[in-house]
Amino acid sequence: MERAVVDTFLRGIPSFPSADKMANIFSYESSEVDWCEDNYKHSEIVVEYFNTMSSFIFFVISPIMLYLLHPYARERNLAVHLVWIMMVFVGIFSMYFHMTLSFMGQMLDELSILWVLAIGYSLWFPRRHFPSFVKDRRSFSQMVLVMTVVTTIFSFFKPTANAYALNFFALHIIYSLLVELKDCPNQRVLRLTWASIGLWVLAISCWISDRFGCSFWQKLNFCYLHGIWHILIVLATAYASTLIAYLDATLEIPYSLPDVQYWPRDSWAIGLPYIVLKGTTKLRKRC
Numbered sequence: 001m002e003r004a005v006v007d008t009f010l011r012g013i014p015s016f017p018s019a020d021k022m023a024n025i026f027s028y029e030s031s032e033v034d035w036c037e038d039n040y041k042h043s044e045i046v047v048e049y050f051n052t053m054s055s056f057i058f059f060v061i062s063p064i065m066l067y068l069l070h071p072y073a074r075e076r077n078l079a080v081h082l083v084w085i086m087m088v089f090v091g092i093f094s095m096y097f098h099m100t101l102s103f104m105g106q107m108l109d110e111l112s113i114l115w116v117l118a119i120g121y122s123l124w125f126p127r128r129h130f131p132s133f134v135k136d137r138r139s140f141s142q143m144v145l146v147m148t149v150v151t152t153i154f155s156f157f158k159p160t161a162n163a164y165a166l167n168f169f170a171l172h173i174i175y176s177l178l179v180e181l182k183d184c185p186n187q188r189v190l191r192l193t194w195a196s197i198g199l200w201v202l203a204i205s206c207w208i209s210d211r212f213g214c215s216f217w218q219k220l221n222f223c224y225l226h227g228i229w230h231i232l233i234v235l236a237t238a239y240a241s242t243l244i245a246y247l248d249a250t251l252e253i254p255y256s257l258p259d260v261q262y263w264p265r266d267s268w269a270i271g272l273p274y275i276v277l278k279g280t281t282k283l284r285k286r287c
């Protein structure tokens with residue numbers, strides 16, 4: 001198709017960048033979003049140095065979580081690993097976005113989060129809350145897939161709204177967890193729930209403060225809140241995903257007697273949570 005035709009077609013769509021702009025979606029600072037950290041302060045090729053470097057946390061936590069969740073994934077479904085494999089891509093795209101502040105970086109960063117959420121919902125959304133027209137988890141996952149593909153396409157029309165929309169998923173997850181755990185007597189599980197919510201509250205406070213309180217933080221010469229958000233949101237995801245996986249295990253593989261422990265030492269005040277399966281496996285049970 002002629003470039004002029006493409007251009008005319010694209011200009012007809014509200015908020016869609018023209019073909020000229022499309023060519024520049026990879027260029028530095030082509031995103032409308034610019035975080036509080038000073039640009040090019042420490043490097044000529046890395047726009048936001050601390051925000052870029054703090055994304056390294058994704059590459060530290062993801063392999064540890066893949067290792068810690070493996071016994072549960074082996075018993076339940078190896079597809080569970082997709083969540084933390086995908087988190088590595090979120091980290092790569094987050095680094096790319098803050099290094100360039102390009103429109104493409106922004107879209108890859110936001111869309112990879114959307115796909116992590118889609119995988120999480122497909123795997124872990126409780127069966128009893130499925131809409132009545134959905135007959136099993138396979139159909140539910142197919143429905144989530146279709147919705148995610150449609151949302152992926154529409155997210156190009158109002159890119160700045162995507163991040164706000166994504167944050168609302170956290171509210172839905174917290175609401176669902178609180179409903180699920182209303183009468184839970186297990187203190188370890190309750191501790192994990194409040195730690196997940198506490199980390200998320202700290203994380204989102206940093207995200208909002210960086211977005212809307214930048215002039216205040218600039219006066220204090222402390223413009224690193226978005227980088228701190230990266231670290232806290234990865235930890236919140238580690239805590240929340242373990243909690244959700246634990247609840248899933250109690251429903252889907254109850255014979256495995258799941259319990260929560262902390263790595264590297266269960267007795268330490270801080271650590272990464274994981275699931276231990278104290279029961280016999282399905283195979284051994286049959287013998």
Ligand SMILES: CCCCCCCC/C=C\CCCCCCCC(=O)N[C@@H](CO)[C@H](O)/C=C/CCCCCCCCCCCCC
Nearest residue numbers: 116120121124125163166167170196197200233236237240
């Ligand atoms: C039954 C549902 C199960 C779903 C479980 C899956 C939970 C994990 C989901 C998402 C991972 C979050 C990864 C965050 C990456 C941040 C990258 C980033 O900083 N991007 C910013 C730009 O650089 C962008 O502005 C941020 C956009 C907002 C992201 C909102 C993410 C929602 C996080 C949900 C975390 C759940 C915590 C729940 C706490 C109890």
Ligand SMILES: [Ca+2]
Nearest residue numbers: 034035036037
């Ligand atoms: Ca900046």
Ligand SMILES: [Zn+2]
Nearest residue numbers: 051094226230
């Ligand atoms: Zn970021």
